Amino acid sequence: MRRHPLLPHGAATAVGAFAIWASAFTLLYIVQALGCRFRGAETMLLHRATMYGVWIVHLVPLTLLLIALLQSSVPMRRVAILGTAAALGATAWTGLPLFFASACQ
Amino acid sequence: MTVLEPAPGLDGELDALWRTPHGRRGWLSAVNHTNLGRRFIVTACVFFGIGGLLAMLIRIQLATPANAFLNAGLYNQIFTLHGTVMMFLFAIPLFEGMAVYLLPKILGARDLAFPRLTAYGYWCYLFGGSLVVGSLAFGVAPDAGWFMYTPLSSRPYSPGINADIWLIGITFVEVSAVSAAVEIVVSVLKVRTGGMPLSRMPLLAWYLLVTAAMMLVGFPPLILGSILLEIERAFGWPFFDPTRGGDPLLWQHLFWLFGHPEVYIIFLPAAGAVSTMIPVFARRPILGYDWIVVSIVALAFLSFGLWVHHMFAVGIPHLALGFFSAASMLVAIPTAVQIFAWIGTLLAGRPVLRLPMLFVCGFFFIFVAGGLTGVMLAVVPFDWQAHDTHFVVAHLHYVLIGGFLFPMMGAAYYWLPHLTGRMPVYNLGTVSFWLLFVGFNLTFLPMHLTGLLGMPRRVYSYAPDLGWDWLNLLSSVASFVMAMGFALFLADILLQRRFGERAPADPWQAGTLEWAMPTPPPSYNFASQPDLSHPSPSEALASEIAAGRHFLGFARNGWRETLAVEAASGRPDQVLLLPGPTLLPLWMGLATALFFVPALFGLYPLTLLGAVLVIGLTLAWLWSMGSRDDPPTVPVGRGLSIVAAPADRRSPLHWGLAAALVADGSLFAALGFGQAFLHLVAPNVPADDPVPIGAAAILAAAGLAAAAGAAAGSRVSQARLGIAAAGSALAMAGMLLLPLPAPTEHAQAAAANALAAFVALHAGMASIAALYSLARLRAGYVSAVRDLALRNTALLAAYAAGTGILALALIHLLPLAVR
Numbered sequence: 001m002r003r004h005p006l007l008p009h010g011a012a013t014a015v016g017a018f019a020i021w022a023s024a025f026t027l028l029y030i031v032q033a034l035g036c037r038f039r040g041a042e043t044m045l046l047h048r049a050t051m052y053g054v055w056i057v058h059l060v061p062l063t064l065l066l067i068a069l070l071q072s073s074v075p076m077r078r079v080a081i082l083g084t085a086a087a088l089g090a091t092a093w094t095g096l097p098l099f100f101a102s103a104c105q
Numbered sequence: 106m107t108v109l110e111p112a113p114g115l116d117g118e119l120d121a122l123w124r125t126p127h128g129r130r131g132w133l134s135a136v137n138h139t140n141l142g143r144r145f146i147v148t149a150c151v152f153f154g155i156g157g158l159l160a161m162l163i164r165i166q167l168a169t170p171a172n173a174f175l176n177a178g179l180y181n182q183i184f185t186l187h188g189t190v191m192m193f194l195f196a197i198p199l200f201e202g203m204a205v206y207l208l209p210k211i212l213g214a215r216d217l218a219f220p221r222l223t224a225y226g227y228w229c230y231l232f233g234g235s236l237v238v239g240s241l242a243f244g245v246a247p248d249a250g251w252f253m254y255t256p257l258s259s260r261p262y263s264p265g266i267n268a269d270i271w272l273i274g275i276t277f278v279e280v281s282a283v284s285a286a287v288e289i290v291v292s293v294l295k296v297r298t299g300g301m302p303l304s305r306m307p308l309l310a311w312y313l314l315v316t317a318a319m320m321l322v323g324f325p326p327l328i329l330g331s332i333l334l335e336i337e338r339a340f341g342w343p344f345f346d347p348t349r350g351g352d353p354l355l356w357q358h359l360f361w362l363f364g365h366p367e368v369y370i371i372f373l374p375a376a377g378a379v380s381t382m383i384p385v386f387a388r389r390p391i392l393g394y395d396w397i398v399v400s401i402v403a404l405a406f407l408s409f410g411l412w413v414h415h416m417f418a419v420g421i422p423h424l425a426l427g428f429f430s431a432a433s434m435l436v437a438i439p440t441a442v443q444i445f446a447w448i449g450t451l452l453a454g455r456p457v458l459r460l461p462m463l464f465v466c467g468f469f470f471i472f473v474a475g476g477l478t479g480v481m482l483a484v485v486p487f488d489w490q491a492h493d494t495h496f497v498v499a500h501l502h503y504v505l506i507g508g509f510l511f512p513m514m515g516a517a518y519y520w521l522p523h524l525t526g527r528m529p530v531y532n533l534g535t536v537s538f539w540l541l542f543v544g545f546n547l548t549f550l551p552m553h554l555t556g557l558l559g560m561p562r563r564v565y566s567y568a569p570d571l572g573w574d575w576l577n578l579l580s581s582v583a584s585f586v587m588a589m590g591f592a593l594f595l596a597d598i599l600l601q602r603r604f605g606e607r608a609p610a611d612p613w614q615a616g617t618l619e620w621a622m623p624t625p626p627p628s629y630n631f632a633s634q635p636d637l638s639h640p641s642p643s644e645a646l647a648s649e650i651a652a653g654r655h656f657l658g659f660a661r662n663g664w665r666e667t668l669a670v671e672a673a674s675g676r677p678d679q680v681l682l683l684p685g686p687t688l689l690p691l692w693m694g695l696a697t698a699l700f701f702v703p704a705l706f707g708l709y710p711l712t713l714l715g716a717v718l719v720i721g722l723t724l725a726w727l728w729s730m731g732s733r734d735d736p737p738t739v740p741v742g743r744g745l746s747i748v749a750a751p752a753d754r755r756s757p758l759h760w761g762l763a764a765a766l767v768a769d770g771s772l773f774a775a776l777g778f779g780q781a782f783l784h785l786v787a788p789n790v791p792a793d794d795p796v797p798i799g800a801a802a803i804l805a806a807a808g809l810a811a812a813a814g815a816a817a818g819s820r821v822s823q824a825r826l827g828i829a830a831a832g833s834a835l836a837m838a839g840m841l842l843l844p845l846p847a848p849t850e851h852a853q854a855a856a857a858n859a860l861a862a863f864v865a866l867h868a869g870m871a872s873i874a875a876l877y878s879l880a881r882l883r884a885g886y887v888s889a890v891r892d893l894a895l896r897n898t899a900l901l902a903a904y905a906a907g908t909g910i911l912a913l914a915l916i917h918l919l920p921l922a923v924r
Contacts, residue, residue: 009673011303014399018406025410025428032424037785037923075673076304082399090407090435097427104422 003073010076013069014083017062021087024058025094036104047103055095062088112653115632118660123215123628125686134686136220139626141227142206143524148231149199155238156190159183161588164548168581170569180565181248182267186241188251189271192367193278194234196509197320200374201226201285203516204313206524208289210619210626211307213298213635215657215667216683218291218757221690221726226284228694233277236702240270247271250563252360253334255345255353260338269705272335277701279328282320287764289317294672295757298618298631299656299745300638302675307617308397312377315401316370319408321764323366325772330359333779333859339707342848342855344779351852352787354419355779361412362775369408372508373401376443378516379465383447385519385615386462387454393446400439407436417485418492426485433483440476444469459613460534464515467542468507475503478553496556499549506545514541514594521598522612526625527605529597537593544587551576610647621647633658634668636743637675656742666749668741669757680741680749681757684729693722724877730758731893733885752891762897766904769867773908776863780856780915784923792851798917805839805864806913808832812871813906816899823882826895829902830875836909837868845916853920860912867905874898 007013031054035047066084074080125135135141162183166175175183205223209216217223240246247267249258258268293314297306333344334356343349345356384391391397410432417426447469456462478500482488491497522528555573567573611620622630633655635646649655656677657666665683670676700715731752740746753759811832815825840861848858878894881887887894 009303011398011402011673014402018402022406022409025432028428029425032422032428033786036422075302076395076398078395079398082395083402086399086403086439087406090403090432093435094410094428094431097424097431101423101427103424 004068004071007068007072007074007080010074010078010080010083013065013074013080014087017065017080017084017087018090020058020062021091021094024055024091027054027058028095028098032103039104044103048098051098051103055091055098058091059088059095062091112632112651112658115653115658115660116627119629119632120627122660122663122665122685125628130688131686133691134688136224136684136686136690137628138205138209138216138220138223139628139630141220141223142202142204144227145198145202145205145230148227148234149195149202152190152194152198152234152238156187156195157588157591159187159190161584163187164581164584166565167567167577169578170567170571170574172566175565177565178248181250181563182241182244182246184563185247185250185271186238189237189247189275191505192251192371193275194230194237196371196505197282197367198230198234199513200316200371201230201282201289203374203378203513204285204289204317207520207619208292208310208313209296209667210523210622210630211309211617212293212296213301213618213631213637214292214296215630215634216296216665217288218296218669218681219288219761220683221687222284222288222761224690225693226281226288228691229284229697230278230281232694232698233274233281233701236277237270237274240267240274245270252364253356254360255334255356256347258334258356259345266705269335269338272331272338273701273705276328276331276335277697279324279331280697282324283328283765283768286317286320286324286768287761289313290321290764291757291760293317295669295760296667296681297670297675298634299636299668299670299677299741299743300675301670303673305637305675308380308391308394309377311398311401312373312380315405316373316377318767319366319370319373319405321768322409322771323363323370325363325768326359326775327363329772329775329779330356330363333359335704336859337855339704340849342858343852344783344855344859346852347788349849349851350783350787350792351855352783354416355782355787357416357419358412358782359775359779361415362409364415365412366405366408368504369404371505373404375468375509375512375516376401378519379447379468379512380443381615381617382461382465382515382519383450384454385613385617386459386465387450387456389450389454391446392449392453393442396442397446400442403439404436407432407439411436414483414488417488430483430485434480437476437480444473460529460538461515461519463535463538464511464518467538468511468515471503471507471511471542471545473507475500475505475507479504491556493562494556495552495560495562498562499552499556502545502549502552506549511541514538517594517598519613520619521601522608523619523624523626525602525605526608526623527601528608528612529601530604530606531597531600533593533597533600537590537597540586540590540593542590544583544585544590547583548580548587551580555580621650623651631655633742654742656745658742664749669755677741677745677747679747679751679755680739682750689722689726689729693719693726696722720873724873727877728881731881731886731891735888735890752886752893754893754896756893758893759896759900762900766900769904770908773863773912776856776860777911777915780853780860780919783852783856784919787852792846792853792920799844801839801842801844802913802917803839805836805843805868806910808835808837808839808868809864809906809909809913812836812868812902813910816901816903816906823879826875826879826882826898829898830872830879833868833871833875833902833905836905837865837872840865840868840909843916857916860916864905864909864912867901867908871898871902871905874901 031051039047069081125131125137125140166172245267247270249263249268293310336342337344343351345351345353413429414433555576560573608624632651633653634657635650636655666680668677669679669681671678696715696718700712703711736748736751738746739749812829815829843861845857846854848855875898878898881894
């Protein structure tokens with residue numbers, strides 16, 4: 001396995017992966033708040049679709065990062081892989097309420 | 106019995122360099138981490154004693170219904186101070202003391218990165234803590250609860266100085282916490298011995314690193330909230346006043362943005378102690394090192410996504426509740442991973458039940474129980490039923506006492522032979538444990554029931570026919586059993602110190618670095634810093650270290666030398682030359698006190714004088730560092746020669762500034778959040794039309810752009826520094842002249858003025874830094890290879906410019922966008 005030129009140290013990768021989770025969490029909360037402040041009946045669907053979009057936009061890079069890590073070598077590789085997998089799971093779990101909770105009530 | 110002794114002659118030479126002078130002046134000027142760590146720990150324990158006495162008074166009052174022992178006003182002061190003392194003056198400073206004392210020892214270093222900053226942090230803690238606790242003697246202690254909810258803590262409902270004492274005193278103490286966090290982060294990343302990469306760092310160092318990083322991000326929202334509330338109380342800026350567009354919920358957001366991570370900031374260092382002790386007493390290496398590192402990082406992040414679970418009852422849309430509820434459940438997983446790693450290590454090893462392990466077992470039982478009630482409270486419908494009842498009081502004590510106090514008491518017994526050089530003499534510790542364990546559970550287990558029966562928090566009295574009587578009486582009696590346990594613990598420590606036998610080298614056969622030195626530790630820790638690139642058996646390593654055969658096993662030029670390394674690889678990359686004893690931190694602490702204390706009484710000219718003194722002393726402090734000569738390359742032993750005290754981007758000072766700016770950025774983000782919250786979420790009375798972008802705003806933006814541009818090209822150049830200084834000054838003038846609405850009219854105007862003040866302050870700081878760097882340049886302290894002052898100025902100017910441009914957008918564009 002070769003060292004991937006773009007992947008940093010494993011500890012930094014784990015921190016970066018959870019930073020992506022933090023970004024997802026923050027943006028979901030912001031979009032939810034903004035949407036409830038501004039939406040009308042005609043934009044309800046757009047509001048929810050935007051939140052799904054935010055969620056997926058964060059799931060994709062975490063998945064790609066995990067795949068890249070599985071195929072390459074970095075210092076503290078196991079920490080990088082475990083951290084990224086954990087961040088991916090956390091992001092998926094955090095977005096689940098999108099499927100059943102009312103957005104603004 | 107093996108006792109480690111340094112090579113003849115070397116001990117005296119090193120001790121002469123590193124020791125703290127005797128006498129009063131020596132005590133006041135100490136900067137050595139061993140002295141300061143002990144001092145933090147002892148002071149925290151004194152505050153713990155005070156907080157414990159207050160808890161006893163609370164339990165006496167609640168022992169029987171309609172008790173007349175305390176009146177309502179005094180009870181309010183006592184329970185507020187109990188929570189405040191335990192959280193801010195005991196738990197966090199005890200962790201700081203542990204980190205300050207232990208970190209260099211477990212990292213194989215001779216001291217921390219910034220010894221004078223440690224001393225300054227101690228003085229801020231002592232002065233701020235004394236201010237808060239001393240207020241009780243004058244009957245003006247804070248009385249609005251340890252989380253100071255508005256509007257109760259606002260001027261109309263708390264007209265005295267009680268709330269001001271909390272806001273100003275705790276902010277003063279937080280200066281200490283942020284200083285310690287900067288110190289710990291930089292020290293773990295840079296000030297280790299040679300050959301210790303991140304991947305082989307002791308787990309305790311990982312815990313302390315992550316905890317300190319969490320403090321950098323978590324504490325500033327509280328500092329900001331305290332500043333805003335104090336400004337509201339003193340000058341009428343209505344951030345939290347709903348009659349003028351403010352919102353009390355903004356305070357709750359700011360407080361819990363700090364408050365929930367705080368729980369993990371308290372838990373993680375204790376978990377670090379557990380992760381250190383368990384492998385020692387299980388007689389095998391810990392299982393799942395990598396898993397634990399990931400769990401620590403996960404906890405650090407996830408803990409910032411939980412704060413709204415303290416606000417589930419305030420009326421928040423279901424989806425937002427769902428996000429925070431999901432994160433609240435998620436956080437149990439990394440905690441569980443650590444617990445399983447510990448249990449697995451015990452199962453796979455040959456555990457011996459020594460006294461520290463008894464406390465670890467108590468921790469397992471109590472903390473897991475507290476964690477489970479935490480999962481219950483993370484479920485929104487249950488939280489709505491139990492919110493603000495004694496169930497929550499029980500839960501938080503199970504988590505904090507179980508998750509912090511029990512492991513820290515175990516840690517105390519584990520490291521006391523290190524601190525004192527003595528072993529325990531009697532078996533008082535075991536008796537103390539059982540009194541504490543039984544007393545604790547009988548005190549707090551019944552509170553789950555009184556809470557479920559409807560007993561609210563913070564009531565000073567209750568009617569006799571509610572079914573709460575016997576449970577409260579049981580809690581009160583048991584709390585005295587607990588108090589006896591603590592008294593025995595204290596007696597045990599004093600007896601050990603006075604009568605204990607001399608501790609052998611490495612009394613627990615831990616084989617870790619902190620035991621590879623004589624105990625109590627010498628002022629310089631290691632006669633030579635261990636070279637870990639070729640690990641040898643621990644006993645041989647300890648002897649070699651003591652004989653001075655590893656790095657820096659000598660004294661030269663009167664320098665206090667310690668190695669610094671590349672953060673990831675642990676390769677030595679420089680020798681740090683650390684400062685000796687000085688009164689400067691004390692003077693700085695007194696100047697900081699002059700800044701804070703007069704504000705309590707509205708004596709703002711004195712506050713201004715304090716600010717001027719702090720700036721002046723900071724510049725004097727910085728000026729005392731550096732050299733007019735380029736740094737020499739010096740031999741450090743083991744055939745290696747590296748540069749001494751490089752004044753460039755490798756310097757810990759550069760890392761320290763970056764860490765401080767992370768904290769400052771967190772404060773700015775919280776302020777931006779406040780501005781957005783007041784415009785978007787708060788159910789406000791409408792504000793006037795937004796102010797159009799004026800000439801002053803354009804002036805400020807141009808100045809910020811100039812500063813940023815100059816900072817971007819950070820090569821040595823007087824012209825660039827001049828542009829940065831002029832641009833920052835221009836930005837400051839622009840922000841001060843900005844035609845904003847009066848801050849007392851509306852909360853949104855108050856927030857806009859606060860943002861403008863933030864930018865003006867930072868632009869002013871960047872100007873001063875640029876002028877200072879110009880002076881350093883002219884005095885010959887700067888060259889092509891000594892460009893630290895320029896790099897730091899560039900970083901500060903770029904930061905001021907970045908936040909300034911964001912702030913201008915928040916002030917001018919956000920209101921337009923909302924409309």
